[in-house]
Amino acid sequence: MGIGIHAGPAVVGWMGYAETTYLTAVGDTVHVASRLEGLTKEYHCQLVLSEHVARCVGIDLTAYPRHELTVRNRTEPLMIYVVEDVHRIAAALAADS
Numbered sequence: 001m002g003i004g005i006h007a008g009p010a011v012v013g014w015m016g017y018a019e020t021t022y023l024t025a026v027g028d029t030v031h032v033a034s035r036l037e038g039l040t041k042e043y044h045c046q047l048v049l050s051e052h053v054a055r056c057v058g059i060d061l062t063a064y065p066r067h068e069l070t071v072r073n074r075t076e077p078l079m080i081y082v083v084e085d086v087h088r089i090a091a092a093l094a095a096d097s
Contacts, residue, residue: 002040003086005049006033007056028074035071036080043082047089051079059089 008029014021036048043065054061061081068077083089 001046002037003047004033004036004038004040005047005053006036007050007053008032031073032071032078039069039080039082045082045084046086047083048080049083051081054081059093061089 006029008027010025010027010029012023012025015024016022032050036050039048040046049061051066061083065082067080067082069080071078
């Protein structure tokens with residue numbers, strides 16, 4: 001299982017007609033999160049999250065590998081953290097609370 005997390009604005013709504021509707025989200029934020037999820041396979045890890053998310057949540061991820069990448073259709077590089085085992089973060093968060 002691989003999870004990619006990014007935060008920002010997105011358009012969320014129901015698409016389709018009658019009984020064939022589904023909930024979807026579109027926008028740059030969704031595109032970046034999808035790209036991060038795909039990177040979990042490349043980095044052989046469980047979680048890739050943007051530095052923006054780590055700052056917003058207040059998680060100290062300095063112990064984890066940090067990478068800079070270029071995402072298609074974005075002008076600025078994106079800083080990410082690679083988390084091999086999410087249980088390690090969960091334990092750290094539980095200890096802080």
